[in-house]
Amino acid sequence: MLADMKTGVILLLLGGLVMAQSNRFEKPVRLKAAGKVITTEVGHSAPYVYDWDGDGVRDLLVGQFGQGKLRIFRNAGTNKAPRYEEGVWFQAGGALATVPAG
Numbered sequence: 001m002l003a004d005m006k007t008g009v010i011l012l013l014l015g016g017l018v019m020a021q022s023n024r025f026e027k028p029v030r031l032k033a034a035g036k037v038i039t040t041e042v043g044h045s046a047p048y049v050y051d052w053d054g055d056g057v058r059d060l061l062v063g064q065f066g067q068g069k070l071r072i073f074r075n076a077g078t079n080k081a082p083r084y085e086e087g088v089w090f091q092a093g094g095a096l097a098t099v100p101a102g
Contacts, residue, residue: 031047031060031084032084033060033073033084033085033086033087034084034085034086038060038062038073038084038087040062040064040065040066041064041066041067041069042064042065042066042067043064043065043066043067043101044065044066045062045063045064045065046062046063046064046065047060047061047062047063048060048061048062048063049061052072052074053074057075057077057078057079057082058075058079058082059072059073059074059075059084060072060073060075060082060084061073061090062087063099065101066101067098067101068098068099068100068101069089069090069096069097069098070089070090070097070099071087071088071089071090072087072088072089072090073085073086073087
């Protein structure tokens with residue numbers, strides 16, 4: 001399970017790099033999860049879509065600069081019409097996982 005999570009985080013980082021180089025960005029929108037606008041506690045966000053739970057539907061992952069945390073919003077809808085559930089913080093070994101920031 002931990003190896004799968006590490007692979008997912010690596011793919012998340014590589015996917016972000018590819019998107020940054022593609023120059024094909026859409027107009028920004030405010031996304032909601034569980035009926036509330038998604039925000040960060042501190043700093044700015046780094047959103048990415050990835051099928052985190054392997055169910056064939058892309059979930060929303062939101063990295064938070066400032067504290068190096070990642071929140072996962074599972075998609076209860078479809079890829080064409082996503083409906084994100086309330087976010088949960090990414091954990092490893094039963095504890096909140098963070099990436100060094102700063």
